[in-house]
Amino acid sequence: xxxxxxxxxxxxxxxxxxxxxxxxxxxxxxxxxxxxxxxxxxxxxxxxxxxxxxxxxxxxxxxxxxxxxxxxxxxxxxxxxxxxxxxxxxxxxxxxxxxxxxxxxxxxxxxxxxxxxxxxxxxxxxxxxxxxxxxxxxxxxxxxxxxxxxxxxxxxxxxxxxxxxxxxxxxxxxxxxxxxxxxxxxxxxxxxxxxxxxxxxxxxxxxxxxxxxxxxxxxxxxxxxxxxxxxxxxxxxxxxxxxxxxxxxxxxxxxxxxxxxxxxxxxxxxxxxxxxxxxxxxxxxxxxxxxxxxxxxxxxxxxxxxxxxxxxxxxxxxxxxxxxxxxxxxxxxxxx
Amino acid sequence: xxxxxxxxxxxxxxxxxxxxxxxxxxxxxxxxxxxxxxxxxxxxxxxxxxxxxxxxxxxxxxxxxxxxxxxxxxxxxxxxxxxxxxxxxxxxxxxxxxxxxxxxxxxxxxxxxxxxxxxxxxxxxxxxxxxxxxxxxxxxxxxxxxxxxxxxxxxxxxxxxxxxxxxxxxxxxxxxxxxxxxxxxxxxxxxxxxxxxxxxxxxxxxxxxxxxxxxxxxxxxxxxxxxxxxxxxxxxxxxxxxxxxxxxxxxxxxxxxxxxxxxxxxxxxxxxxxxxxxxxxxxxxxxxxxxxxxxxxxxxxxxxxxxxxxxxxxxxxxxxxxxxxxxxxxxxxxxx
Numbered sequence: 001x002x003x004x005x006x007x008x009x010x011x012x013x014x015x016x017x018x019x020x021x022x023x024x025x026x027x028x029x030x031x032x033x034x035x036x037x038x039x040x041x042x043x044x045x046x047x048x049x050x051x052x053x054x055x056x057x058x059x060x061x062x063x064x065x066x067x068x069x070x071x072x073x074x075x076x077x078x079x080x081x082x083x084x085x086x087x088x089x090x091x092x093x094x095x096x097x098x099x100x101x102x103x104x105x106x107x108x109x110x111x112x113x114x115x116x117x118x119x120x121x122x123x124x125x126x127x128x129x130x131x132x133x134x135x136x137x138x139x140x141x142x143x144x145x146x147x148x149x150x151x152x153x154x155x156x157x158x159x160x161x162x163x164x165x166x167x168x169x170x171x172x173x174x175x176x177x178x179x180x181x182x183x184x185x186x187x188x189x190x191x192x193x194x195x196x197x198x199x200x201x202x203x204x205x206x207x208x209x210x211x212x213x214x215x216x217x218x219x220x221x222x223x224x225x226x227x228x229x230x231x232x233x234x235x236x237x238x239x240x241x242x243x244x245x246x247x248x249x250x251x252x253x254x255x256x257x258x259x260x261x262x263x264x265x266x267x268x269x270x271x272x273x274x275x276x277x278x279x280x281x282x283x284x285x286x287x288x289x290x291x292x293x294x295x296x297x298x299x300x301x302x303x304x305x306x307x308x309x310x311x312x313x314x315x316x317x318x319x320x321x322x323x324x325x326x327x328x329x330x331x332x333x334x335x336x
Numbered sequence: 337x338x339x340x341x342x343x344x345x346x347x348x349x350x351x352x353x354x355x356x357x358x359x360x361x362x363x364x365x366x367x368x369x370x371x372x373x374x375x376x377x378x379x380x381x382x383x384x385x386x387x388x389x390x391x392x393x394x395x396x397x398x399x400x401x402x403x404x405x406x407x408x409x410x411x412x413x414x415x416x417x418x419x420x421x422x423x424x425x426x427x428x429x430x431x432x433x434x435x436x437x438x439x440x441x442x443x444x445x446x447x448x449x450x451x452x453x454x455x456x457x458x459x460x461x462x463x464x465x466x467x468x469x470x471x472x473x474x475x476x477x478x479x480x481x482x483x484x485x486x487x488x489x490x491x492x493x494x495x496x497x498x499x500x501x502x503x504x505x506x507x508x509x510x511x512x513x514x515x516x517x518x519x520x521x522x523x524x525x526x527x528x529x530x531x532x533x534x535x536x537x538x539x540x541x542x543x544x545x546x547x548x549x550x551x552x553x554x555x556x557x558x559x560x561x562x563x564x565x566x567x568x569x570x571x572x573x574x575x576x577x578x579x580x581x582x583x584x585x586x587x588x589x590x591x592x593x594x595x596x597x598x599x600x601x602x603x604x605x606x607x608x609x610x611x612x613x614x615x616x617x618x619x620x621x622x623x624x625x626x627x628x629x630x631x632x633x634x635x636x637x638x639x640x641x642x643x644x645x646x647x648x649x650x651x652x653x654x655x656x657x658x659x660x661x662x663x664x665x666x667x668x669x670x671x672x
Contacts, residue, residue, distance in 0.1 A: 033386055033489065033492075034386075034425075034492070034494055037495075037573070038425070038494055038495050038496075038573075039390060039420075039421040039422075039424035039425055039495070039556075039557060039558060040388040040389055040390040040421050040422060040424070040425045040427065040485070041388070041389050041390070042386040042387065042388050042425065042487065042489075042492055043386065043387050043389070044386060044387070045381070045387055050369055050370075050378040050379065050380060051378070051379050051380070051381055051387065051484070052376040052377070052378050053376055053377050053379070053431070053433060053466065053467060053482070053484070054375060054376040054377075054467065055433045055435050055467065055468055055469055055480070055482055056435070056469050057435040057436075057437055057469045057471055057478065057480055059437050059471060059472075059473055059474075059478070061474055062437070062471060062472055062473065062474060063471070084375075085375040085376050086375075086376060088375035088376070089370075089374070089375055089376045089378065091376065095389070097389060097391045097482060099391050099392070099393040099480055100393075101393055101395050101398070101478070130389065131389060131390065131391065132391055133391055133392050133393045135393055135395060135398060135399070136395075136398055137395055137398065137476075138395075138397055138398060138475070138476065139474070139475035139476060140473075140474065140475060142393065142395070142437070142478060144391070144393055144435055144480035146389070146391055146433060146482040148387075148389065149376070151378065153369065153378075156369075156370070156378055158370055158374055159373075159374050159375070160374075220375075221375060222375060237373070237374075
């Protein structure tokens with residue numbers, strides 16, 4: 001997935017030169033009947049499945065800072081956060097569409113690295129880049145990604161399927177990404193582990209698909225806005241309340257060590273976003289199946305709470321044993 | 337398609353308030369199994385068809401200026417230019433996904449008007465808004481649209497199907513939009529007709545579909561980058577040359593009158609973009625069928641030239657009768 005001829009500037013290459021350059025790096029796939037370079041892409045989908053689509057905008061200095069990330073990682077992350085949405089429905093991703101608004105000062109090598117990262121992440125998920133749009137941006141680097149996937153209608157996992165009495169689970173560990181971001185904002189350098197978790201999130205595709213195929217999860221969401229905010233979406237859609245045990249929230253050794261030194265950062269961990277782990281509900285009797293799946297995938301699945309009737313709202317048992325009602329609110333893009 | 341409660345600011349409404357506000361304006365459609373408000377939208381598609389997808393970025397001060405357009409028209413145009421890509425494949429549009437990056441100073445009423453325009457255009461094409469993304473933008477208003485449609489594999493019209501000896505046709509009239517833009521850039525006010533053609537383009541969906549269903553066109557593209565540039569795409573993809581008769585290029589009375597006064601603006605008309613008319617190739621023997629279709633749709637279809645072997649390049653017979661080879665180049669986003 002490398003492009004050997006370097007180029008100096010976008011002005012020199014032009015829009016269609018750039019598109020050709022990207023196209024040469026894309027592997028052909030039999031389901032793509034008409035790929036990059038026509039008015040639309042035309043693809044085939046698996047039969048008898050629903051078409052899943054998600055789209056995300058990533059804007060420089062809103063979602064990322066170029067001084068904090070290398071462009072290869074930014075490319076991978078741009079694809080990964082969209083794949084995570086497919087994972088959260090229990091789906092299989094197939095096709096990507098990439099729009100970029102490029103500041104004229106962006107070096108060719110930076111753009112190449114971005115594309116390489118994007119295409120590597122797409123390839124790792126067995127997906128193909130089929131089209132998109134490229135144009136100039138007067139200010140920030142703008143990235144717009146659309147991903148398409150499929151899922152069988154009987155297996156799809158939505159946000160509104162949770163039932164009272166079911167258990168709440170999360171994959172992996174939470175708060176690594178938020179801690180990395182908090183450190184970057186303070187001008188500190190996160191460890192390699194935390195950096196990777198922030199700049200190179202792993203979409204939990206195998207987990208999402210297994211939960212769907214085995215009928216293990218009744219509702220699911222990926223944690224992009226923060227545990228409490230995303231749990232709030234499930235509760236609102238499913239008309240339920242919940243009870244979370246903070247002691248059970250899975251933390252990495254790094255986050256655990258940090259919280260011992262800085263207990264004031266607890267909120268960052270609970271409300272910070274961009275974990276891209278999966279939060280899902282499951283009947284308590286399926287605990288053994290989930291343990292088995294966790295072993296198979298070599299990925300922790302941790303029970304963190306229980307679904308309650310709506311009037312119970314969202315409660316959290318804190319580390320000191322006291323129980324508090326909390327507000328399920330995450331990052332608000334429009335609040336200053 | 338109205339939203340009665342006005343809101344003062346995005347900060348007050350918040351990201352999810354905004355999404356709910358848009359969602360309430362979207363009509364339900366039976367093919368949308370899971371619409372706005374989950375990790376992905378999930379939809380069904382017509383059976384045995386190819387899935388068509390196009391995506392476009394529209395960036396303030398690159399693609400549009402807020403001082404030149406009303407927000408309702410901008411909403412309609414954002415949907416229309418994507419529909420035009422579906423038309424250019426001979427397809428039928430189904431689903432929209434809308435991403436917006438919103439400057440914090442954008443008034444609520446402006447955003448409402450934009451959404452109303454977008455949804456009106458989507459509804460007029462019998463399509464549904466199924467999802468998207470909303471976030472803050474530090475600078476410009478950013479609009480990212482993805483449209484999905486379908487077409488039968490045997491009817492799809494690509495850019496690479498043109499044959500030597502076939503005739504080249506365009507729909508409607510060319511240059512209206514480019515002239516409006518040229519006048520705006522000079523600080524002049526275009527007539528209502530020219531303004532409409534620039535700010536409220538009509539996607540030629542019925543034409544595209546009829547050409548596909550009747551097998552009348554061997555290649556097609558929508559004219560977004562300018563006649564010569566878009567013809568250049570067909571020629572490159574189909575490995576052909578062409579000969580265009582400038583006298584035959586269909587012009588509106590307004591453009592014709594302008595050119596009599598300002599013959600120096602001829603290039604603006606030939607190379608200016610955003611007509612969103614369809615340019616297609618057809619066997620000469622299908623001329624009568626095209627005349628009939630033109631009458632049915634009440635839309636001029638004009639033969640403007642002929643496809644030649646590749647070595648003939650692109651030639652244009654000018655109004656004075658002299659023939660010149662021209663360069664098929666349109667707007668380059670990255671050239672200063």
